[in-house]
Amino acid sequence: MTKLGLEMRSEVQVPRAQLMIRVERACDQRLTFTFSAPTLIAISTNGFAATQPVPAKQASFVVPRQFVKAGVNVLTLEDRLAMGGPSAHLATLAIDPVCDAP
16 A cells, blocks of 8 residues: 555556547547647547557547547547656647538
């Protein structure tokens, strides 16, 4: 035990965060992240997963419509570079729906 809780010897802690995003209708979603320093993140939501190819201060992903549901979607962010060090600091997130005209 530590002052911060339990520590498992054979486990590696991976810095993760979850974000709830509400969308009006299911369509492709372009997510553009800006960080305060170069980082390497992976995202996952509703069965979709992607990792940016190289560390950078900006990362952009398109989540296909089949993985987006109308209403609340939970997006998981995983910092692949932190591994025990400081985590990524998110500066901005732009969410742009890419929908076909009705």
